[in-house]
Amino acid sequence: MKVILIYIFTLLIGLGNIFGQEYSLYSNDKLSIESEYLQETIDLNLHLPETQAFSANTTKYPITIIFDSQHERTYPLIINSIDLLTSETQIPESIIIGVPFNFQNRLYLTSSQKRGNDSLSGIERMELFLFNELIPQLQNKYKGNGYISFIGHSRTAFLVNYLAFKRPDQINLAVSLSGFFNDAPLSLNTFHNFLADGSNFPYKFSYYYTAGTSLEESTYLVQYRNLDSLMRKKSISENVKVLFSITPNANHITNYWVSLPPILIDAFSSYNSILDSWFHDESKAESIDNPLQQFEMDLEQAGKSIGVNLNPNLTHIFSLASHYANKEDYLTAIKFFELGLDYFPEYLELYVEIIELYKVLHNTEKISSYKGVLREKSMNSLYLTEAEKQEVIEYLDKK
Template sequence: MKTSFLFLSLPLIFPCLVFSQVEYKILKSEKLQAQREIKIQLPRNYKSNTKKTYPLVLVLDGDYLFEPVAGNVDYYSYWEDMPESLVAGINQSKSRMKDTKYDKKNELPVDEGADFFEFIGGELLPLLEKNYRLSDFKIIIGHDRTANFMNYYLLKKSPIFDGYINLSPDYTDVIKSNLSIVLSASKDKIWYYIATGTDDAEELKEANSQMIDKLKKINNDNLYFYSDNIEGGTHYSLVGRAIPKAIEDIFAVYRPISSKDYEEKVLSTKGTFVEYLENKYKIIQNLYELQIKIRISDFMTISSAIEKKKKYDQYQNLGKLAKKEHPNSMIGSYFLARFYEENGRPKKAHKEYRSAFSLNEASYLTKDMMIEKINSLKEHFGL
């Protein structure tokens, strides 16, 4: 039996995902000798942006975890706090215990559990990669038993996932014994998140608190570890609060420059403000294997820093970079005009303001503002 998808696309299924496209598919699996239900949410602009590739968020327990994960991914990507991503959920409502079965002696996947392990890595992921434009960055999410199960991929020599969101994980002893060793020695970048709750099941809360303390001590530049103890969170209620926290943590570098970053990092940077901006996007590319244009909002934040610190010479490089990234926006010409204006070259500034007027408005920069700048230069310098 050849592995394939039966397409049962149902776009716009959920009201909260009005602009996203949700599809239901049936996967005929050779490994499992059965059909499995898969839910897939496409990014909002997936069909119109045909050259773009997207990270994958794979959701175990998709029968109840898919919707909260998909909703948060859609929301955070809309505000550019995470990259647009494809979300796939595996329905396990009737097979969860079999899917996560492990040997009582060595506590490794066995029988149906071993088949499900191979199904994800050997059938589902290749099929998703074949049918959708996926980047190399992949996250997996699970809850208690499935959270433990997904950690078995970390025991492999080359883990197939980059990020692991563990929601109140019910770790087996083999994972408890090996997880810190594996993460300490990892040469691959790994994002690892654990959530427990103050009102979680007592046994899980204690075990997860111990694991958090152990992982916090790891000194490995390739490990990005995060954890939360959700105040008042029960074993089930913590899920809804932990998912957005995990997204915020894993994609902290990706999101636009925040007011906190501006005050604590941008204004105190040792290099130039423009170097800070370029380095931020180089890090995004290196960490998440994504290449995105520098956001206009981040350009404007750097402009604010230049104005605040009166480092007007830096406008020259900022303007050149802005013209390269956003050639149809007025920001590049405006920055160069500010450079010439503050360096006593009104004719050059006048030319750049006129150039900006013919381009697209951005942020608080408008055509009316450019006219005011042009008229001001004419009045003061008789241009």
């Protein structure tokens, strides 16, 4: 398999041209929206997953919206954490949006304050911007699906609480870091009764909330402990997951990012369990008769657990294909790479792998067929340089 790895490395040079290597698996772009509801143009952070540019029209991605992206130190740490968790298949790839605030608008856009004779409060305007402008654009233009996550801290954690309360049927994961409830239209009892009423949740909904134990976190910790105490006395709908955690010794800003990775790991644990069970559960490994079918069943089951149709990660595809290739089960390895093509038909490395495996099998008809496809796609690629395209042609012309 040495030849395959050499050509994989070569073609990945072209992939690097897309993202500039700031993050391994995500872009680092800006998205400007002239918002009717915010009455201004807002510049957002946009992080598209590695595979999005190579994906099929039917391949859709969860949407993760992170508030307070103006923090120059904490926000990049959050994106780097998501980058790592994605590469380790702890979480699925998602479209990530960072929403910045400033001293002039943060209180207004996260509270019931109104300006002049406006019929809408600032928080209502933010809600309408998110659901009527931002999310539809991400779904229509960037292949976002209906799985929506919100992550907020302090005042924007209150915003997360408010959005969850207002639109539980449109939010799947709400993460409230160092937040509170004692601001209109919410209160502790109002939010508790909301979470305890299963009729509010027709779909899977997870609510995670956390606070640190430092003195500056005490206000948030008291409110969150009070909610936790109330929730422990209630049985909740099977569609709902509510989990409180404490970050020992964390101060206010530290809790913004330190507590998020374990929350995401827990929220998407069934996704991570796929490869974990394949490689570390001997009884399961021995019982698999149809590897591809089993993987698709595992992916579907994880999706049902989380509440979203999931895509395989490239790590899934390459790990399982390599596993069977090393066992000299080349046809099964090819099937996994072909599954990857169902989701990511423009990801050229997959064609190279399939060609090399068919060489091992001496299947000249398949080699010729896949070489023809790879040649056409390479010449039409927007991400390969002319030199890299020539390198691919030289590879394809070798006997």
